[in-house]
Each structure stands twice: as structure tokens, then as C-alpha cells.
Amino acid sequence: MGARVRETCDVVIIGGGVIGCAIAHRLAARGTSVVLVDAGQRLGLGASDGAMGGILTQTEPSCLGPLSSVIKSSRDIYPDWLEEIRDASGVEVPVLDGGDIQVALDEAEMERLESKVLPQWKNSPFAVERLTAADARSLEPLLSERVVGGFLLPEELALDPRVLMAALSGAVLSGRTPIRVLNAVRATDLRTGPGGVEVDLHDGRRVSAEQAVVAAGHLSGVFLPRHRAHLFPIKGVAFDVRPPGAVTYPLRHHIFAEIRQDGREYYPYLVPRHDGRVAVGVTYEENVGDVTVTAAAVEEIRRGVAALMPRAATWPIGRRWAGLRPGSADHMPILGHVDDHGRVVAATGHSGLGVTLAPVTAELVAALVCGTAGPREKELLAVCRPDRPFPPAPLPPTPPVSPPPTVR
Template identity: 90%
Template sequence: MPESCDVVIIGGGVIGCAIAHRLAQRGTSVVLVDAGQRLGLGASDGAMGGILTQTERSCLGPLSSVIKRSRDAYPQWLEEIHAASGVEVPVLDGGDIQVALDDAEMERLETKVLPQWKNSPFAVERLTATDARSLEPLLSERVVGGFLLPEELALDPRVLMAALATAVLSGSTPIRVLSAVRATGLRTGPRGVEVELHDGRRVSAEQAVVAAGHLSGVFLPRHRDHLFPIKGVAFDVRPPGAVTYPLRHHIFAEITEDGREYFPYLVPRHDGRVAVGVTYEENVGDVTVTTAAIEEIRRGVAALMPKAATWLVGRRWAGLRPGSADHMPIIGHVDDHGRVVAATGHSGLGVTLAPVTAELVAALVGGTAGDREKELLAVVRPDRPFSPAPAPSA
């Protein structure tokens, strides 16, 4: 006989775990199926950890209202996870500094990007070169100006996942976790769903949530062409003697040199490390850390913050962001019976959008979506027309 529950979730990353935790809070019985040896070993383990409001280009359009809801929910959400897990997730709240290293880039920011920032529901502050270096003295002398995005946050995704996984596995909530188990099929009908597992077992449920990252298309045939991996490489560095945040902000720049584009992004950690990245390779599904990718990041970091390029390199990694054709998540019912909910395609915004995704999916599953939730769900609805969007910025 198949194992049964109210909701089966395919995927145990930050999105799947956030949804499981929210549903369990409401008394819903959940089976969480994840292929990893432990939860969060996919895209969540490779994330940089920025909770972004404006840095990503996809933040600056219709998705801004969804991001606003998630950003507003973040402090309370982390408190709930802390209470459930006993694991505190340190958060850097200084904001993001986006700088220009030449006049042409500053003009682009002022004429093309600033109007979009001003149309978003978040604050933005213009910085002179002196302002920027007063906030972060290690910035390059090449910096000609920039902008502070004060409402952006940053955290260590591995700590967040440790807290979420502990909350999910704590035993105080009706969640059964099947780790190192690969879902191989999903069938839906008017009475419920059934998930087939690689070992021959089955899980039957009233509803299913597909949060399988870049592999979600396996279970969402109507959206298979809209979903793809976006490979990103990054690595950690540690300033000599650093034992707490070595920078007060996370820092980003777009740099064009010798006909090549670089997107250096520095995210300080609470234990003294700095995560630096990041690369973008759409439709690349391997997690090999290449010398070329490391060198690309080093060049960008050396231009943005020369001192950081000399710091000792620690862990190196590659992750696969779950990309969508327009770089916005796909959240909503996707089958004819109203039994399967997609929660995928977050691109580089999985950590940013985890609280609101959990909230919206719980509302869909429980049939409790109010007018505001319906407005947000309309932005990310699975049946929207997909058109290519510019590549994400961070």
C-alpha cells in the first residue's frame, strides 16, 4: 500500500522545506521527498545568500510586489524558524551597495536603472565615490559613484538550511522526510495524486507540490520548455584575522573590460568569510568548478575590491539555479484537477522568496487565498505568457 498524507512535496531545498514547515504549522500532514542525502544539497547549498529587493533585474518589474511581501515577512519568518529549531540565522542588514567603476556605468545606472528603482516599493540612496568608500573603505579607487539599496539583507544559506531542516525534522510537526529518495513520476486525478519513487514505493496524497528546482520540468510537462538550470560558480575568501562580518554591506557591480562582462558580488558572512561570485551559464547542468570560472570571478573582484582578491580562498562550489524563461518563479496549480501546485523557477531568488512562496502555496493548498494573495499569485501564475527576459544581475 502507498504511504498517504495530505500533501506530498517533491524537493527538499529552501523552497520545499519552507512550504513543508508552513503547512505543518497549519496541521497539514506532509511527506517531503528529496534525492539528497540530507536536505538542502541542491541550489540552496550553492546560493550566495542575498535577500534581494532590487539587485536582480527581475526584481524591477511586476515581481516587485511579491518581493515586497517576502521582504516584509522575513524577520518574523526567521523568528518562527528559530523558535522551531533552536538555530539562530544571523542576518546582515546594512543593505547592498551597487557601484560604478567608470562614468559610462554610472550613467547607465542613473538613466536606465535608477528610474526602475524609484518605481519599486523600496528605498534607494545615491552615493558619491567618497560616500561609497566611507561605507566600505576597501572599495577600489576606480569607483566613481553608486547607490545604496538599504532594504536588502544577506545571510548564510547553509545556516538557513540547517535551521529549516532542523525545524522540519524536529518531530514536533507532522512531516515525514524521505531523504536519498528520488521521485520518478507524478500522477494526478480527480481524487488525488500519487508520486512514484525510485525504489518502487509510492506516496498518495490529496495534493502535490513540485519544488524540485531545475528538475521540476520532469513533473511539470506543460512547463518543461520554460525551466532550465543556470549554473553559477562562487567561492569563499577570508580576510586575515576576521571572526565576524568583515564588510558591512553586500556589494555588487557590473563591469565591462576588454569586451567581456563581469558581475562581481561579495556577500560577507557572520563568521568572517566573504562569499564571492558569481557566474551565469544558462542551460548548463553540471556542477564542475572550472579554472575559467574562478578566474572570471577573480578578475571582477580585483577590479571592485583589490584587497579581497588577495584573501585566502576556502571552499569553492558550483550550483544550479532553477531558471525560468522570464526569470520569475512559477507558483500555482498546473493540472486539470487542481491537485498539483508548482513552486519552482525562482532563478536567483529562492532565498529571497522562500517566505512568500510558502505563504502562497499554503493558501493554495488550503483554499484560503484572499484578495491580496490572489493578486500576488497572478504575477507568478503558471499559465502566464512566457517571454525571454534579460539575464539576472546577481
């Protein structure tokens, strides 16, 4: 076999989803030359394409602990970041800024929210407003009559991740930045040494760089052997519905509930889109790596939605999809150098908060790579440091065992 064709750059990034593209864009703005390697036919076809689009401050439990300071930083810079991407790409990303309504459908759930969740919300750096049942239905009249109350999380935002990726892709591919994108190319090996890194590609090419950033979603463990045991996929199924005649946001908020009925738990989540659709989800299957959309998952979501907003359960279903969130064992990102030579930076494990944390992840990784991290960046990076202790990752679910055949 002949010598490999060699690409050279300052930084090679493995993974072209929202995290990888955000980092590439930020590094390029600093004059850093980047080669972005992505296995998809176009950028953002992995977890980013399957995201719901909530820019979350409090809805996810992982938002409420040590990660809250990182989320606050990302939320603060989000509007300016979107403007910057729009200016670079020409693509406007519509944002719904009404916040998230989390409702209770019975008194037991309202008690849980008030006694267990509200204290954590109050300890976060974000606002929270208590809602009566009448308050909730005045904000969203289509909510079920079963709603007994809830809370408004007014600083949460929502957007369409596909539009966000179109804007990010346009910025990365504009030709006005020192970024070279290699689509439909798989990285097969990453080696690091005192002088730099080398990434082998499946087509025989090799990328040589000063540093590498691994932002390959749930597959990042392939290139991060020390963290392979802490990373795993989290499957989520969702689908779009469209209210008849809707051409703009059909709801003014995104809406979430935890529902326990018929001996089962449901977690319906509705995220309105600017073109009249509503993204509806979502299932949560840890350490499941297939992207099959099953009828059972769709029915599980539909049942939850029927309890939360009955009319929405009758709206026609459009696109159905499954995505694989890049999970980490403690549900927080892994950001930082992970090799002995200080050449490889992990930027993965966002566990469903990739869209939420993309702006701050780009800022922090760029500061690491360029050696410009100040006290504030170091404080935020310490929350997500790769050498923190991790709990055991969840095991894959045990497949059901068929009963033995009956002997007649």
C-alpha cells in the same frame, strides 16, 4: 513484482531545498500532514547549498518589474519568519542588514545606472540612496579607488544559506510537526486524478496524497510536462575567501558591480558572512546543467573582484562550488495549480531568488493548498500564475568547435 509499499498524507512535496522545506513547515503549522521527498542525503544540497544568500529587493533586474510586489511581501515577513524558524529549530540565522551597495567604476557605468536603472529603482517599493565615490568608500573603505559613485539599496539583507537550511531542516525534522522526510529518495513519476495524486519512488514505494507540490528546482520540469519548455538550469560558480584574522562580518554591506574591461563583462558580487568569510561570485550560464568548478570561472570572478575591491582578490580562497539555479523563461517563479484536477501545485522557477522569496512562496502555496487564499494572496499569485505567456527559453550554449588540424 509485488505491490508497492504505500505512504499516505495530505500533501506530498517533491524537493527539499529552501522552497520545499519552507512550504512543508508552513503547511505543517496549519495541521496538514506532509511527506517531503528529496533525492539528497540531507535536505538542501541542491541550489540552496549553492546560493549566495542575498535577500534581494532591487539588485536583480527581475526584482524591478511585476515581481516587485511579491518581493515586497517576502521582505516584509522575513524577520518574523526567521524568528519562527529559530523557535522551531533552536538555530539562529544571523542577518546582515546594512543593505547592498552597487557601485560604478567609470563614468559610463554611472551614467547607465542613473539613466536606466535609477528610474526603475524609484518605481519600486523600496528605498534607494545615491552615493558619491567618497560616500561609497566611507561605507566600505576597501572599495577600489576606481569607484566613481554608486547607490545604496538599504533594505536588502544577506545571510548564509547553509545556516538558513540548517534552521529549516531542524524545524522540518523536529518531530513536533506532521512532516515525514524521505531523504536519498528520487521521485520517478507523478500522476494526478480527480481523487488525488500518486508519486512513485525509485525504491518501490508510492506516496498517495490529496495534493502534490513540485519544488524540485531545475528538475521540476520532469514532473511538470506543460512547463518543461519554460524551465532550465542556470549554472553559477562562486567561492569563499577569508580576510586574515576575520572572525565576524568583514564588510558591512553586500556589494555588486557591473564592470566592462578588456572587451569582457564581469559581475563581481561579495556577500559577507557572520563568521568572517566572504562569499564571492558569481557566474551566470543559462541552460548549463553541470556543477563543475572550472579554473576559468574562478579566474573570471577573481578578475572582477580585483577591479572592485583589490585587497579582497588577495584573500585566501576556501570552499569553491557551483550551483544550478532553477531558471524560468521570464525569470519569475511559477506558482499555482498546473493540472486539470487542481491537485498539483508548481513552486519553482525562482531563478536565483529562492532565498529571497522563500517566506512568501510558503505562504502563497499554503494558501493555495488549503483553499484560504484571500484577495492579497490572489493578487500576488496572479503575478506568478503558471498559465501566463512565456518567452522562449534560452538554448544551451553551443560548445566551441575545434579548428581542423593543419595538414603538413
